[in-house]
Amino acid sequence: MxxxxxxxxxxxxxxxxxTAVNGIDFDVYKGESFGFLGPNGxxxxxxxxxxxxxxxxxxxTISILGKDPEINGPQIRAHLGVVPQQDNLDMQLSxxxxxxxxxxxxxxxxxxxxxxxxxxxxxxxxxxxxxxxVENLSGGMKRRLTIARALVSExxxxxxxxxxxxxxxxxxxxxxxxxxRLKEQGVTLLITTHFMDEAExxxxxxxxxxxxxxxxxxxxxxxxxDYSSKEVLELRFGSDRNQAVADQLRSMCERIxxxxxxxxxxxxxxxxxxxxxxxxxxxxxxxxxxxSSLEDVFLRLTGRTLIE
Amino acid sequence: MSIxxxxxxxxxxxxxxxxxxxxxxxxxxARIRQMMKWIWMILGIAIANPVLYLISVGIGLGGLIDKSVxxxxxxxxxxxxxxxxxxxxxxxxxxxxxxTVFPTLEGFKWHKTFYSMNSTPLTGTQIxxxxxxxxxxxxxxxxxxxxxxxxxxxxxxxxxxxLAIPTAIFAGASFGALMQALAGRLEDENIFFVxxxxxxxxxxxxxxxxxxxxxxxPFFLQWIGxxxxxxxxxxxxxxLTYGHEVSPTMVWVHFIFLGIMLVAGLFFSARIFTKRLAK
Numbered sequence: 001m002x003x004x005x006x007x008x009x010x011x012x013x014x015x016x017x018x019t020a021v022n023g024i025d026f027d028v029y030k031g032e033s034f035g036f037l038g039p040n041g042x043x044x045x046x047x048x049x050x051x052x053x054x055x056x057x058x059x060x061t062i063s064i065l066g067k068d069p070e071i072n073g074p075q076i077r078a079h080l081g082v083v084p085q086q087d088n089l090d091m092q093l094s095x096x097x098x099x100x101x102x103x104x105x106x107x108x109x110x111x112x113x114x115x116x117x118x119x120x121x122x123x124x125x126x127x128x129x130x131x132x133x134v135e136n137l138s139g140g141m142k143r144r145l146t147i148a149r150a151l152v153s154e155x156x157x158x159x160x161x162x163x164x165x166x167x168x169x170x171x172x173x174x175x176x177x178x179x180x181r182l183k184e185q186g187v188t189l190l191i192t193t194h195f196m197d198e199a200e201x202x203x204x205x206x207x208x209x210x211x212x213x214x215x216x217x218x219x220x221x222x223x224x225x226d227y228s229s230k231e232v233l234e235l236r237f238g239s240d241r242n243q244a245v246a247d248q249l250r251s252m253c254e255r256i257x258x259x260x261x262x263x264x265x266x267x268x269x270x271x272x273x274x275x276x277x278x279x280x281x282x283x284x285x286x287x288x289x290x291x292s293s294l295e296d297v298f299l300r301l302t303g304r305t306l307i308e
Numbered sequence: 309m310s311i312x313x314x315x316x317x318x319x320x321x322x323x324x325x326x327x328x329x330x331x332x333x334x335x336x337x338a339r340i341r342q343m344m345k346w347i348w349m350i351l352g353i354a355i356a357n358p359v360l361y362l363i364s365v366g367i368g369l370g371g372l373i374d375k376s377v378x379x380x381x382x383x384x385x386x387x388x389x390x391x392x393x394x395x396x397x398x399x400x401x402x403x404x405x406x407x408t409v410f411p412t413l414e415g416f417k418w419h420k421t422f423y424s425m426n427s428t429p430l431t432g433t434q435i436x437x438x439x440x441x442x443x444x445x446x447x448x449x450x451x452x453x454x455x456x457x458x459x460x461x462x463x464x465x466x467x468x469x470x471l472a473i474p475t476a477i478f479a480g481a482s483f484g485a486l487m488q489a490l491a492g493r494l495e496d497e498n499i500f501f502v503x504x505x506x507x508x509x510x511x512x513x514x515x516x517x518x519x520x521x522x523x524x525x526p527f528f529l530q531w532i533g534x535x536x537x538x539x540x541x542x543x544x545x546x547x548l549t550y551g552h553e554v555s556p557t558m559v560w561v562h563f564i565f566l567g568i569m570l571v572a573g574l575f576f577s578a579r580i581f582t583k584r585l586a587k
Contacts, residue, residue: 054426055586074429078324082427088420090338092345101338105428106318107326153318153428185315 003066004029005157005188006051010060013046020046022212023060028157033179033189035203037196037294039304043212044192045085048161051190053077065156078106081150085161087142091135095126095145098134103152116152123178124148140171147178158182159190164198176201196294208298215301220294227300228292229254231270235277235284236262245282252276257299264296327429335430335438336445339411343442354399354450358457361395362388365519366463383521385550388463393545394518395458396451396476397538403450404484405509407443412491415439416584423585432582440481440488440574447480471548479541482566485573492580512536517543540565 004027013021021043028034036044049055050062053069053076062069064076089098099120103113121127124144129137137145143163150158163179164172179202183189193199199206200220208215208223216223233253237245239261246258249265253273257264267273270289277284299305327334343350370387382390415422415435425435451473458464494500515525515532516539522530533539540562546552547559554562 052427054423074328074431075324077427078322078327078429079318080427082424084423084427086420088424090342090421090424091419092342097341101334101341102424102428104334104337105327105331105425105430106322107324107330107334107429108321112321149424153322154315155318 002029006062006064006190008051008060008062011047011050011057011062012059013043013050013055014058019212021050021057024207024209024212024214026207026214026217028188028190030156030188031183031186032204033183033191033202035199035206036190036192036209037194037199037203037206037298038192038209039194039298041211042194042209044209045161047209048159048190048192052080052082052159078153079156081153081155081158083147083150083158083160083163085165087146089134089142089146089149092133094131094133095137096121096130098145099149099152102149106153108153113152120148120151123151125174140167140174143167143171144175144178147175151182155187157188157190161192162194163191164193164195172198196298199294206294208294208301210298210302210304216297223294223297224292228296229266230268230292231266232290232292232296233265233267233270233273233277234262234288234290235265236286237282237284248280248282249277252280255300259305264299266292266296322429324429331430331434332437332441335425335435336441339439339442340445342411343407343446350446350450351453354403354453355457357399358395358454362458362461362463366391366461383546383550383552386465388458388461389465389469389550390546391519392458392463392469393472393475393549394516394538394542396454396472397479397541397545398513398518399454400447400451400476400480400541401483401512401538402509403447404443404480405487407446408439408484408488409491409504411439411442412488413494413497416492417494417497422581426585432585433578435585436488436492436577436581437574440485440577443484443488444477444481447477447484451476451480466550469549472545475541475545475548478544478566478570479537482569482573483537485570485577487573489573489577489580492577492584512538537566537569 006028009025010023011021011025012019012023024047036047038044046055050057050069051064053064053073056070065079067076069076090101093101096117099117100113103116104110108116121130124147126141126145126148129141134142134145147160147163160179164175167175179189189202191198191202203220205217205219206223207217216227218226236242242258242263246256246263249263250256253265253267255266265273274287274289295305366388370391373382373387422435426432455464455470455473511532515529516522516536517533518538522533522539543552543554544559544562547554
């Protein structure tokens with residue numbers, strides 16, 4: 001493989017006694033879509049701020065586009081497009097003005113930025129809102145504008161911190177579609193998320209983080225293969241009975257997880273297992289057979305769910 | 309309409325060295341664009357302020373004073389001539405304060421726009437200089453407008469009166485730079501505004517030799533003037549506009565005091581901005 005665009009070894013960030021990022025190693029290659037999956041507080045955003053060359057590491061090494069962010073912050077940031085978790089748009093200015101001034105911050109010529117703004121308005125489907133004050137936009141529109149803004153300089157690496165948190169399903173799908181298009185153009189994507197479906201949809205490769213450390217690394221498919229079974233049978237017996245039947249269920253498959261509201265049974269064949277459950281005279285109130293997901297990987301690795 | 313043009317990529321498009329040399333100007337351009345959203349209000353205040361002051365203090369109180377002191381004048385001149393350099397400096401100070409404190413709070417706290425600027429090649433130092441440049445611009449036109457209103461009121465009666473314009477802007481710059489550094493450290497602005505308004509701005513305005521010579525105040529209160537940029541600028545302004553007596557040493561003292569305040573303010577503000585953005 002070619003040399004990585006981003007390469008970190010033993011990357012650590014401490015805030016006083018608290019270790020937000022605890023000695024992580026990873027490499028990101030050109031054109032790939034790389035994800036950080038983990039619950040809130042896992043250290044994903046802190047890692048992103050270090051890669052974004054705005055926050056300095058406490059120890060370890062990191063190289064971005066062959067440069068050290070501690071020495072060459074502005075030179076690195078010149079080639080990044082950053083979408084922070086919280087939209088930090090200029091509320092007083094219009095949609096167009098927000099894109100325009102941001103382009104100017106990169107030293108881009110006026111004429112180029114003006115042209116680019118038109119292109120980005122179309123990309124973000126905000127043409128009708130071009131003169132609207134940002135204050136008056138919906139959450140989804142603001143998010144799309146923040147992403148469009150990050151693209152004004154045609155960055156080599158686009159960094160998205162929780163890109164779809166707080167968006168409705170339709171807005172999420174529009175956004176995912178836009179991100180796919182960028183990937184097709186060769187833009188390297190860096191995404192943090194606590195949504196497993198988003199990670200599965202968008203990431204070629206990802207690291208699973210918890211409490212500042214990396215729990216596992218790989219493509220969504222390999223992670224699922226390595227840390228979970230092919231299928232999952234979800235059973236609900238009612239919150240008072242789940243625990244009582246758990247011991248009986250445990251002997252019927254490789255692994256089970258008891259959650260407060262349901263029991264998850266890991267198996268290669270969900271339907272067959274369900275038949276055996278009925279044959280054992282256990283009658284769940286509801287049952288569901290589904291494919292294993294990254295949520296199951298996370299549960300296996302940490303004993304906790306992603307969204308708590 | 310074609311949506312996606314040919315992608316050139318930031319490696320071709322972006323010149324980080326250009327931003328390194330002109331970043332503060334880009335920040336100032338964006339700030340001025342924002343200021344334009346409020347420009348009628350700012351101009352309204354910039355004009356209403358001197359009009360109200362000149363009517364009440366200049367014509368009202370001034371008329372009374374001029375009558376009672378007779379041809380001796382206040383410090384040898386008409387009261388308005390005496391007052392003008394101080395009012396101009398005060399207007400500059402108020403203007404730079406508004407244009408440094410509010411944008412800094414907005415940038416770090418209210419809308420976090422400084423963080424978005426800092427995700428481009430711009431540095432904390434450039435952001436702080438850009439905000440400051442904009443404040444300087446506002447001080448400039450505020451003072452010029454103030455001066456024009458004074459002239460219309462017939463309050464400009466020394467051929468060198470315009471020299472109070474640069475001294476006023478100097479005071480505004482010094483105070484603004486310091487305020488910007490302070491605002492950069494603020495986590496909770498509510499108490500700050502109460503303290504600033506009641507215990508800093510008000511005494512500075514009243515006790516800086518603005519309305520009467522500093523020496524006519526009790527000695528134990530005169531120190532307020534000594535540490536006030538308003539007093540230093542007013543002394544310089546009076547010296548330049550109508551020859552108010554200031555020893556050459558004191559001229560230097562005034563310049564150096566304001567200069568140190570300016571340089572220190574800019575230095576700390578750049579440092580504080582950089583540190584807070586990297587947190």
